[in-house]
Amino acid sequence: MKLSFRLAYRNLMGAGLRTWLNVGVLSFAFVVIIFYRGLIDGWNQQARRDSIAWEYGHGHLLHAGYDPADPFSVQDGHGILPRNQQQHLSPILLRQATVYPQGRMVPVVLKGIDVNQNTLALPVRMLSGSTADIPAMVGTRMAKSLQLKQGDELLLRWRDKNGTFDAANINIATIFDTDVSAVDNGQIWIPIEKLWTMTGLQGHATYFVASAGYQPHEIAGWKFKSQKEMLQSLDNIIQSKNIGGSIMYLLLLAIALLAIFDTQVLSIFRRQREIGTYISLGMTRWQVVGLFTTEGTMYSFLATIVGCIYGIPLFIFMANTGIAMPEATQDMGVSVAGTIYPVYGAGLIISTIVLVVISSTIVSFLPARKIARMDPVNALKGKLQ
Numbered sequence: 001m002k003l004s005f006r007l008a009y010r011n012l013m014g015a016g017l018r019t020w021l022n023v024g025v026l027s028f029a030f031v032v033i034i035f036y037r038g039l040i041d042g043w044n045q046q047a048r049r050d051s052i053a054w055e056y057g058h059g060h061l062l063h064a065g066y067d068p069a070d071p072f073s074v075q076d077g078h079g080i081l082p083r084n085q086q087q088h089l090s091p092i093l094l095r096q097a098t099v100y101p102q103g104r105m106v107p108v109v110l111k112g113i114d115v116n117q118n119t120l121a122l123p124v125r126m127l128s129g130s131t132a133d134i135p136a137m138v139g140t141r142m143a144k145s146l147q148l149k150q151g152d153e154l155l156l157r158w159r160d161k162n163g164t165f166d167a168a169n170i171n172i173a174t175i176f177d178t179d180v181s182a183v184d185n186g187q188i189w190i191p192i193e194k195l196w197t198m199t200g201l202q203g204h205a206t207y208f209v210a211s212a213g214y215q216p217h218e219i220a221g222w223k224f225k226s227q228k229e230m231l232q233s234l235d236n237i238i239q240s241k242n243i244g245g246s247i248m249y250l251l252l253l254a255i256a257l258l259a260i261f262d263t264q265v266l267s268i269f270r271r272q273r274e275i276g277t278y279i280s281l282g283m284t285r286w287q288v289v290g291l292f293t294t295e296g297t298m299y300s301f302l303a304t305i306v307g308c309i310y311g312i313p314l315f316i317f318m319a320n321t322g323i324a325m326p327e328a329t330q331d332m333g334v335s336v337a338g339t340i341y342p343v344y345g346a347g348l349i350i351s352t353i354v355l356v357v358i359s360s361t362i363v364s365f366l367p368a369r370k371i372a373r374m375d376p377v378n379a380l381k382g383k384l385q
Contacts, residue, residue, distance in 0.1 A: 012298055019299075022263055026256040026303035026356065031311040033249040033352050038315065038342035039323065040245060044238045045343055046179075048231060053121040054180040057209040059216065059226045061089060066206050071096075074109070078204045079221055088214035090117035091205035093195050097158040099188070101146040108142075109187045110158060112195030119211045122183065123176050127191050132171030134194055139184025143175045150175055156188070161200040168198075253356070257363045260299050264292065264367045289368045296364020300357040315344050 012019045052058075062068070066077025074094045081089070090113070097110040113120075115128040127135045134156070138148065148154065150172055157167040170190065178184055196202045210216070216224040278288050322339035 012295055012302070018263060019302075022256070022259050022299050023302045023306055025259055026253075026299055026360070027307035027311075029249065029252040029256045030303055030307040030352060030356050031314070032252055033355075034311065034315070034344060034349060035318070035342070036245045036249060037242070037348055037352070038318075038344040039340065040238060040241055041345070041348065042342040043241075043340050044234075046340060047234055047238075050179045051182075051231065051234060052227065054178050055120070055183050056227050056230045057090075057119045058212055058214060059210040059224060060230065061208040061210060061216075061219070061222050061224050063206055064221050064223055066094075071109075074206065078201065078206045080203045081205060081208065081219070081222065085219060086208070088211045089208035090114050090119050090211070091192060091208050093192055093199075093201065093204055094206040095158055095195065095199060097156055097188070099146065100155040100157070101148065106146060107186075110156070110195065111187055111189045112192030113189055115191045115193075117209070119209050120183075121178075122189065123174055124189075124191075126174035127189070130171065130173040132173060134168055134170040134190060134198075135173040136170040137174045137176060137189045138172060138187070139181075140175060140177045141181060141184045142187060143172075145185075148172050148175070158198060160198070166198065253359060256303075257359055260296055260360060261363045261367060264296050264364050267295070268292065268367055289365070292368040293361060293365045296368070297357065297361045299364075300360035303356065303360075304353055315342070318342050319344060 061081075063077050063079050065073060065079075067073045074096055078093060081091075092114075093112040095110045095112075097108050099106050099108055113122065113124055113127075115124045117124060123137065127137060136154075136156075138146070143149065146154070152172045153169045154172065155167060156170045157165060159165055170188070192205075196204070210224075216226070278291070283291075319342055322341040324339050
């Protein structure tokens with residue numbers, strides 16, 4: 001085995017430019033695979049972390065009549081949950097409303113939230129500290145859409161429990177910045193006690209956000225949606241991105257492996273006298289096959305080394321500075337940060353190295369099998385069998 005590696009290394013170095021071209025292409029594929037998968041893993045971790053912190057908590061207990069995908073269910077999808085069953089739960093009440101910024105009419109979802117809750121990262125303490133009659137908070141996207149700034153007053157119209165219209169001015173107590181557009185776009189947050197008073201729906205909630213200590217159980221008229229279920233849509237998006245990325249980097253890998261395959265075929269064709277000499281000196285045919293397979297496999301080892309030389313500094317730089325995402329991606333409806341920091345774990349790097357090495361070994365072995373069927377006499381003469 002040691003002799004095979006020494007001969008393989010000598011032959012590869014003797015091939016000169018051809019070897020380094022193959023190594024360069026294979027190392028590029030190696031770096032691209034790790035880069036893209038690290039980017040997707042970084043987005044996945046960031047999106048899950050932010051979605052849990054700002055929107056999902058440890059799950060939602062929804063009123064049976066409320067469907068998050070159906071805006072028409074907001075009107076009647078609410079109810080009262082007994083106090084003794086509200087441990088580790090924070091109530092949120094949704095109502096449809098309209099605001100009138102700069103003379104425009106804009107429909108919004110008015111959300112009442114408990115100002116004492118600490119399950120979500122929303123800055124509700126700013127609402128409790130405001131002296132305004134109806135303090136409100138909005139996200140940066142909503143503030144930009146309505147052309148609002150902190151301290152502005154805005155005319156709000158809503159319906160009470162009887163369907164009667166009412167209107168009042170709300171004061172923008174704070175504008176929060178979040179990567180989760182689902183708690184920002186088209187939404188205005190106010191204290192739930194104020195919303196209860198405004199609508200006459202005292203004690204009602206559309207859904208409850210669960211904290212870490214909540215133990216889900218069957219409650220009539222309510223349905224629990226776990227954190228895992230709520231993150232499923234994000235997992236599906238990440239999976240589709242992984243599949244799309246796999247097609248891209250497998251094409252790159254296939255190009256690099258095709259170059260190795262062609263090099264091995266040409267090498268066997270041009271080195272028949274050398275093959276015959278090895279067999280004449282006592283090497284079995286399969287030992288010679290192993291030698292040529294080892295040569296092909298060494299491309300992957302050299303590519304790994306070369307890829308690490310320029311890939312590791314690139315990965316460290318990207319992991320520290322991140323990759324800026326276009327502003328439009330933050331309005332996709334899923335959590336996308338302005339800057340995504342790729343995550344390059346040991347498992348990712350090791351699995352990619354194994355993939356490259358195994359692939360190189362297979363494509364090197366396929367043409368080398370021909371050696372096992374060669375006649376050593378004809379090989380010494382340089383003739384094809």
